[in-house]
């Protein structure tokens with residue numbers, strides 16, 4: 001069933017676990033994510049990133065995501081990831097998304113507060129939740145944070161606990177993405193994580209916090225982050241790689257190369273993505289929580 005981010009993360013707070021937020025870029029990935037959540041009795045966040053519009057439009061995949069959520073046996077949040085503008089957040093809410101992220105983290109603090117508040121007012125009036133970002137998520141390849149091509153040092157990327165408190169109180173967001181050393185994409189070098197910072201931010205203001213760049217950490221790092229207050233973990237890169245590997249394996253194993261059907265390739269991708277989503281949900285300890 002369709003759920004809001006607020007509902008799902010409140011339960012995660014009570015149970016001290018995190019809910020996986022998996023990016024959906026195709027019908028196949030959406031099916032893999034929701035089917036796994038049902039098999040594990042886990043809540044899940046099915047999200048569409050504005051940056052994936054070159055792969056598929058929200059106007060095509062959005063209604064499919066909403067339908068997958070509505071017929072699911074477990075709570076599914078349909079969320080806009082890294083909404084690039086106030087307009088795109090409003091568009092997602094109008095379509096029926098139950099949650100949006102507005103990312104103005106590259107802008108000055110006061111602009112981030114004012115614009116996020118604008119999105120919160122619109123979304124809350126319509127029953128949807130809002131995630132925002134303060135601090136910066138690094139990008140692993142270039143070592144620079146995302147957003148308008150600006151680059152940040154590690155120290156600049158870390159979220160300040162007092163600023164987080166002020167930001168949350170002034171914007172009334174439901175969840176906040178924070179910087180503590182994680183990066184989007186594939187880690188080419190070991191990330192320098194400040195996991196204690198999560199606990200400091202959490203003790204300054206007790207709301208659910210979000211980890212971006214969640215692919216590729218060790219199980220121990222995930223568990224510490226969750227214990228310290230992370231309740232939503234964005235996960236995509238390694239899921240997509242798992243699907244690719246599943247397809248490659250299928251093609252290698254297939255003896256009759258003249259009988260390769262697209263539906264079988266899609267199925268091999270779904271099976272491999274499901275195994276990776278299952279592994280992630282077990283680490284996040286969201287399995288069996290419904």
Ligand SMILES: [Zn+2]
Nearest residue numbers: 137212213234
């Ligand atoms: Zn992100």
